[in-house]
Amino acid sequence: DTGVSQDPRHKITKRGQNVTFRCDPISEHNRLYWYRQTLGQGPEFLTYFQNEAQLEKSRLLSDRFSAERPKGSFSTLEIQRTEQGDSAMYLCASSLGASSGANVLTFGAGSRLTVL
Amino acid sequence: AQSVTQLGSHVSVSEGALVLLRCNYSSSVPPYLFWYVQYPNQGLQLLLKYTSAATLVKGINGFEAEFKKSETSFHLTKPSAHMSDAAEYFCAVSRAASNTGKLIFGQGTTLQVKP
Numbered sequence: 001d002t003g004v005s006q007d008p009r010h011k012i013t014k015r016g017q018n019v020t021f022r023c024d025p026i027s028e029h030n031r032l033y034w035y036r037q038t039l040g041q042g043p044e045f046l047t048y049f050q051n052e053a054q055l056e057k058s059r060l061l062s063d064r065f066s067a068e069r070p071k072g073s074f075s076t077l078e079i080q081r082t083e084q085g086d087s088a089m090y091l092c093a094s095s096l097g098a099s100s101g102a103n104v105l106t107f108g109a110g111s112r113l114t115v116l
Numbered sequence: 117a118q119s120v121t122q123l124g125s126h127v128s129v130s131e132g133a134l135v136l137l138r139c140n141y142s143s144s145v146p147p148y149l150f151w152y153v154q155y156p157n158q159g160l161q162l163l164l165k166y167t168s169a170a171t172l173v174k175g176i177n178g179f180e181a182e183f184k185k186s187e188t189s190f191h192l193t194k195p196s197a198h199m200s201d202a203a204e205y206f207c208a209v210s211r212a213a214s215n216t217g218k219l220i221f222g223q224g225t226t227l228q229v230k231p
Binding site: 004031033035040041042043044045048055056091093095097103104105106107108109110 | 120125152157158159160161162165206208210215216217218219220221222223224
């Protein structure tokens with residue numbers, strides 16, 4: 001078990017470009033979450049999947065954002081036509097999706113996006 | 117709606133002193149409560165969680181937290197600070213009933229430990 005992996009760790013892009021982040025969760029975890037963290041703030045929920053189904057999306061997830069988890073394993077988060085306000089750390093987390101008891105999230109190290 | 121307020125964005129203690137990081141929550145339904153720690157350029161690591169069992173919860177690295185429903189608080193403590201405790205700490209809440217795992221985080225408290 002190598003934990004939750006995110007790639008790339010850092011991405012610098014120009015405004016208007018598209019970027020894609022990848023997350024590989026812990027293999028036996030069926031739930032996968034995306035959060036966004038801006039400087040000096042706590043993480044904010046974006047969306048989550050149970051297996052390949054996207055079950056909830058935050059209002060923070062504008063039309064320029066799309067997340068997929070096509071085979072219920074890894075996930076991608078794409079941002080189209082990036083804006084400077086998209087600059088943030090994008091965190092991925094996974095959990096077992098327990099039917100009882102708390103779902104404990106394991107976080108990856110994050111992908112830091114800088115939009116120039 | 118749920119929310120979390122962490123009182124004090126920065127806390128500074130001397131090595132060996134008591135650490136107290138404050139967290140108050142708002143929830144109309146029974147909550148699950150969590151404390152996470154984040155070291156520079158790393159992801160969040162779970163310190164401890166409250167899931168409606170014992171109100172005093174012990175976590176890793178000598179940290180503990182007490183759930184006080186009457187005060188809607190879940191403060192994090194450690195009897196003796198170590199230099200390695202310097203990091204950012206986040207309190208988070210989720211809805212126990214829905215159990216989606218969706219977390220609402222506070223703004224974080226940066227802990228500085230002075231030698």
